[in-house]
Each structure stands twice: as structure tokens, then as C-alpha cells.
Amino acid sequence: xxxxxxxxxxAEEAGTGAYTWTGKSRRWFLKHLPPDKLLPEDxxxxxxxxxYVFGMGAVAGLIFIIASGVVLSxxxxxxxxxxxxxxxxxxxxxxxxELFFMFMxxxxxxxxxxxxxxxxxxxxxxxxxxxxxxxVVTAFTGYLLQTNFDxxxxxxxxxxxxxxxxxxxxxxxxxxxQIFMWHITLLPLAVGAVVVLHVLLVRSHxxxxxxxxxxxxxxxxxxxxxxxxxxxxxxx
Amino acid sequence: xxxxVSATSSSxxxxxxxxxxxxxxxxxxxxxxxxxxxxFGLALVLPFPGxxxxx
Numbered sequence: 358x359x360x361x362x363x364x365x366x367x368a369e370e371a372g373t374g375a376y377t378w379t380g381k382s383r384r385w386f387l388k389h390l391p392p393d394k395l396l397p398e399d400x401x402x403x404x405x406x407x408x409y410v411f412g413m414g415a416v417a418g419l420i421f422i423i424a425s426g427v428v429l430s431x432x433x434x435x436x437x438x439x440x441x442x443x444x445x446x447x448x449x450x451x452x453x454x455e456l457f458f459m460f461m462x463x464x465x466x467x468x469x470x471x472x473x474x475x476x477x478x479x480x481x482x483x484x485x486x487x488x489x490x491x492x493v494v495t496a497f498t499g500y501l502l503q504t505n506f507d508x509x510x511x512x513x514x515x516x517x518x519x520x521x522x523x524x525x526x527x528x529x530x531x532x533x534x535q536i537f538m539w540h541i542t543l544l545p546l547a548v549g550a551v552v553v554l555h556v557l558l559v560r561s562h563x564x565x566x567x568x569x570x571x572x573x574x575x576x577x578x579x580x581x582x583x584x585x586x587x588x589x590x591x592x593x
Numbered sequence: 594x595x596x597x598v599s600a601t602s603s604s605x606x607x608x609x610x611x612x613x614x615x616x617x618x619x620x621x622x623x624x625x626x627x628x629x630x631x632x633f634g635l636a637l638v639l640p641f642p643g644x645x646x647x648x
Contacts, residue, residue, distance in 0.1 A: 405643065407636035459625060463632045 394560050403570050411464035418457030425450040430541045473565040484555040491547045498540040501530055
């Protein structure tokens with residue numbers, strides 16, 4: 358109607374589909390998780406230390422837990438309580454959990470003493486903490502599934518605390534079938550999702566530098582100093 | 594069936610408990626804690642293989 362000229366369409370919007378949720382999501386992921394951050398070819402020199410091994414050790418433990426858990430759940434209790442191979446896979450599942458927790462706790466200690474929440478990594482720290490807590494609940498339901506006197510004892514000690522907290526009706530440790538479902542569906546999904554988020558955040562922000570190497574960390578440098586040419590040191 | 598019975602009886606064992614005064618801990622739990630502390634200490638002092646060759 359009027360002769361007001363419409364502004365030319367934004368080149369990005371016209372070409373990249375940034376007005377759709379798929380296009381916006383793609384742009385967001387490419388900005389925050391570019392392929393070279395997701396699958397880096399090298400790491401800063403300080404990563405060549407045993408102190409940086411335990412997080413991935415815990416992830417390796419988790420992979421063994423999930424793989425052995427899938428075999429256990431597909432074959433069922435009549436198999437893993439009686440047959441030799443079932444006992445073996447059951448033991449692999451247990452010892453993977455032991456290693457998972459030991460590596461995770463050592464990882465937690467090392468990252469605590471490194472103040473690993475520095476440089477905008479607070480969410481990485483929080484997701485790690487949530488991963489630990491959800492793993493404890495998942496391991497607890499696993500102990501309940503031993504169907505022996507230990508698991509009966511643990512269940513009937515725990516039910517009072519859970520009832521006192523008001524969740525006993527929905528999370529009933531005396532209901533073996535319900536706990537079995539928690540253990541093989543919801544809780545593994547929760548652990549897996551939180552761990553994936555944790556690893557993605559580590560990739561996105563980069564591993565935290567040791568305290569005495571903080572000046573080589575791009576994100577810490579942005580908040581502390583304004584030195585322009587320190588970037589060159591980051592990947593060397 | 595014999596396997597089931599033996600598997601059941603083996604799980605009745607209360608385990609080994611160590612205590613100092615009021616403090617009590619199961620041997621297995623104590624071992625796990627000591628192993629984690631040792632891993633923590635070793636991770637700080639042991640050289641990483643191939644670490645020197647890197648830039």
C-alpha cells in the first residue's frame with residue numbers, strides 16, 4: 358500500500374534457514390560445538406599427565422557396565438544366577454561398576470584440587486556432580502537386584518529413609534520388579550544423558566588447565582587478563 | 594540346584610569388619626578407599642608415557 362521499501366532480506370536468513378527451528382538449532386550447535394572442538398586432534402601439553410586420565414577411565418568403565426548390563430538384561434536372572442557364563446558376565450558388571458566409581462572418585466578429587474570450575478566451567482562441574490549422584494542411585498538399585506540376603510537387608514534398611522522422604526510409593530525398594538525397571542531403563546538413561554552432557558561441556562570449554570598454567574587457557578585469559586597474543590600458546 | 598544352594602550360602606557370610614574404638618569399616622570398603630588414595634597419589638607423581646615427546 359505504502360511506498361515504504363521493505364528491508365532487504367538478511368542474507369543469512371535467506372540462505373541458511375535461520376528462521377526455522379532446525380536452522381536455528383544447527384547454527385547453535387555449530388557455534389557451540391564445532392566439529393574441531395568435538396573431535397580435536399591435539400590437546401595442550403599439560404594434558405599429557407595421569408591426572409587427566411581418570412575421567413575417560415570412568416567413561417570406559419561405564420561402557421563396560423552398559424555392555425554387560427545389556428547382556429544380563431537380555432538373558433535374564435534365571436541365566437545370570439545359575440550358569441557359569443551368566444556368573445561371569447554378572448561379575449564383569451559388578452567389577453566395571455567398582456572401577457567406574459573408583460575412577461570417578463579419583464577424577465572428582467583431582468578436579469576439586471584443580472578448581473576445575475574455573476573459566477566458565479561451572480556447568481561442567483555441576484553435571485559431573487549430578488552424574489555422581491545419579492550413579493549412586495543406579496548402583497543402589499543394582500545392589501537391590503542381587504536377590505540375596507544382602508539385597509533384602511539393604512532394601513529394608515533403605516525403605517524407612519525413602520518413606521520418610523515421601524518417595525516410597527513411587528520408588529518402592531521392596532518391589533523387586535519396579536526396582537528392576539528403574540535399574541535397566543530410567544536410571545541408565547539418566548546416567549548416560551548426564552555423562553554425555555558432561556563430556557560435551559568438556560569438549561566445548563576445553564579441559565581445565567593446571568592452576569599454574571592458567572594463563573594459557575583461552576577462557577580464563579578472557580576473564581583475567583587482556584593479553585592479545587597468548588592465544589598462540591594454546592594449542593602448542 | 595546344588596549351584597543355587599552354594600551360591601546362596603556363600604552370600605550369607607557377613608564379611609570381615611575392622612574396628613578402632615567406635616569406628617567400624619568393612620575390609621572391602623577400606624581396600625577400595627585405600628586403592629583410590631593410592632591412585633590419586635600415583636597420578637600426581639608418576640610420569641606420563643610419551644609426555645616428554647609432545648610439544
